[in-house]
Amino acid sequence: xxxxxxxxxxxxxxxxxxxxxxxxxxxxxxxxxxxxxxxxxxxxxxxxxxxxxxxxxxxxxxxxxxxxxxxxxxxxxxxxxxxxxxxxxxxxxxxxxxxxxxxxxxxxxxxxxxxxxxxxxxxxxxxxxxxxxxxxxxxxxxxxxxxxxxxxxxx
Numbered sequence: 001x002x003x004x005x006x007x008x009x010x011x012x013x014x015x016x017x018x019x020x021x022x023x024x025x026x027x028x029x030x031x032x033x034x035x036x037x038x039x040x041x042x043x044x045x046x047x048x049x050x051x052x053x054x055x056x057x058x059x060x061x062x063x064x065x066x067x068x069x070x071x072x073x074x075x076x077x078x079x080x081x082x083x084x085x086x087x088x089x090x091x092x093x094x095x096x097x098x099x100x101x102x103x104x105x106x107x108x109x110x111x112x113x114x115x116x117x118x119x120x121x122x123x124x125x126x127x128x129x130x131x132x133x134x135x136x137x138x139x140x141x142x143x144x145x146x147x148x149x150x151x152x153x154x155x
Contacts, residue, residue, distance in 0.1 A: 007054055008132030012112055020107040027094050028105055029115040031057040033077055033122075036069045057081060057117075076120035099123035 019026035032052050040053035042065070059065060060074065061081050069075065080096050087095040094102050098121050103113045111127045118124070 009134050009137040010132075012128075012131030012134055015105045015114075016107075016109070016112055019105040023107065025092065026105040026107075027088070027102055027115070028112065029094075029117055032116060032118045033057075033120075035060055035074045035077060036071050037065045037067060061085070073120060080117075080120050080123075096123050100125045103127075 015026050015028040018024075033056075034049065034052050035056065037059070038050065038053045039055050039059055040050040041047055043053075044050065060069070060078050069078075080098070084094045084096050087093065094115075096102070096115070096117070099115065099117075100123070102115050103125055105113055110129045112129070112131045113125065113127045114131070116124045116126050
């Protein structure tokens with residue numbers, strides 16, 4: 001649950017704030033594809049299925065693990081993610097094979113538009129006003145960031 005509060009709920013706020021303040025095209029995705037070697041397995045030191053972990057997409061693309069995946073579906077997912085990175089770097093618009101058109105995050109909206117990447121042939125454009133169960137986490141009435149002023153004086 002703590003991970004949901006710290007990652008999912010606040011991560012859902014980030015693209016909305018970025019789109020609103022930067023006024024630049026903003027795209028967001030949620031990686032829900034469980035591949036052969038997850039970061040959760042590295043931390044747990046076993047191969048139990050704990051679901052998708054934070055940074056699993058990056059680990060898959062960068063071949064971070066000492067073992068290389070041999071599953072065809074994982075290799076297809078890696079290729080799709082590399083296509084996404086390349087298209088975004090060259091055109092400013094991310095594109096995935098076998099996926100619908102990627103919609104921008106709309107500034108100043110409560111609905112977050114995002115691409116759900118569940119597999120190399122399972123990509124869906126979604127939107128949510130409650131990404132990461134934001135409503136629940138906000139209802140608890142605490143703000144762990146209240147003492148954070150965002151000013152660094154070490155330079």
